[in-house]
Amino acid sequence: MPEKESSCIGLKEPRLVARKFLARPQPEGVGAVVRRSIGRFELRYFDPFLVLDEFSVTAPAGFPDHPHRGFETVTYMLQGAVKHEDFDGHKGTIGPGDLQWMTAGRGIVHSEMPAAQGTQKGLQLWINLSSKYKMIEPRYQEISSKDIAEATKDGTKVRVIAGEALGAKSAIYTRTPTMYLDFTLEPGAHLQQPIPGSWNAFVYVLEGEGIFSRSKSSPVNAHHLLLLGPGDGLEAWNKSSKLVRFILVGGEPLCEPLVQFGPFVMNTQEEIDRTIDDFEKYTNGFEKARHWRSESGLTLGF
Ligand code: FJE
Numbered sequence: 001m002p003e004k005e006s007s008c009i010g011l012k013e014p015r016l017v018a019r020k021f022l023a024r025p026q027p028e029g030v031g032a033v034v035r036r037s038i039g040r041f042e043l044r045y046f047d048p049f050l051v052l053d054e055f056s057v058t059a060p061a062g063f064p065d066h067p068h069r070g071f072e073t074v075t076y077m078l079q080g081a082v083k084h085e086d087f088d089g090h091k092g093t094i095g096p097g098d099l100q101w102m103t104a105g106r107g108i109v110h111s112e113m114p115a116a117q118g119t120q121k122g123l124q125l126w127i128n129l130s131s132k133y134k135m136i137e138p139r140y141q142e143i144s145s146k147d148i149a150e151a152t153k154d155g156t157k158v159r160v161i162a163g164e165a166l167g168a169k170s171a172i173y174t175r176t177p178t179m180y181l182d183f184t185l186e187p188g189a190h191l192q193q194p195i196p197g198s199w200n201a202f203v204y205v206l207e208g209e210g211i212f213s214r215s216k217s218s219p220v221n222a223h224h225l226l227l228l229g230p231g232d233g234l235e236a237w238n239k240s241s242k243l244v245r246f247i248l249v250g251g252e253p254l255c256e257p258l259v260q261f262g263p264f265v266m267n268t269q270e271e272i273d274r275t276i277d278d279f280e281k282y283t284n285g286f287e288k289a290r291h292w293r294s295e296s297g298l299t300l301g302f
């Protein structure tokens with residue numbers, strides 16, 4: 001049968017699942033728990049992604065005063081709220097469905113603590129910055145839940161954190177070209193989402209059971225990370241009787257040398273040594289850390 005012209009949205013080469021990881025809970029911060037998928041020992045780096053944590057914090061636990069340099073942190077709340085404050089006086093609360101896209105650049109010192117009763121849950125993704133942007137001025141992009149672009153089509157709902165999907169587009173500017181999509185598929189839904197061919201991409205399942213890449217593959221459930229192989233997009237199905245929710249994240253690899261020391265991510269050991277020096281001496285972007293303490297008054301060792 002001849003193929004229809006209108007099949008232009010179909011994928012020619014759906015990406016296959018190259019590796020699969022289950023993210024188990026581990027202690028992090030002060031009394032907090034994270035399910036770390038990217039950034040753990042077996043998966044140190046998935047260029048340009050440094051860390052993916054599904055975090056869970058209940059007061060008095062949290063992530064008190066700590067620095068960052070050389071990358072971005074993207075915090076997307078799933079439940080509850082986190083209050084943040086930094087050494088420059090920038091503060092606020094990230095509530096359910098809200099997004100904070102923080103470009104640490106040359107340096108941020110801040111705290112991230114629970115802002116509500118019960119357990120706060122969310123995702124924090126660390127995206128590396130290219131050598132030419134590692135020392136830029138810090139910048140925040142914050143979008144509240146109601147302003148996150150959404151689209152629904154054929155049983156698939158998407159919330160567009162970065163990039164575009166199903167005709168909806170995010171206002172977030174990505175220094176490192178990145179797509180970040182939060183999909184919910186109803187029972188019976190089938191999704192085909194294009195991804196730029198040269199990008200690294202992964203799926204992280206939040207709830208329910210999804211089928212990815214091949215319609216006959218076995219279902220994947222919550223807390224699993226799937227690294228996708230080469231191809232032009234993701235194909236996914238919901239063959240269960242409940243909703244399946246997952247994020248699809250892709251980014252252009254930087255292909256640069258990487259030296260990481262905790263929350264400092266640079267290209268060479270010399271730059272890391274200089275960063276530790278800057279942090280200890282309150283120079284080159286860390287000036288305001290000298291007299292600043294958050295409300296918590298605590299410090300997170302690293
Ligand atoms: C950090 C240890 C940490 N994952 N998810 C060392 F825990 C952290 C850190 C976080 C973090 C914060 C939130 Cl709100 C969510 C997270 C790690 O703050 F930055 C270092 N250096």
Ligand code: FE
Nearest residue numbers: 068073110112
């Ligand atoms: Fe932080």
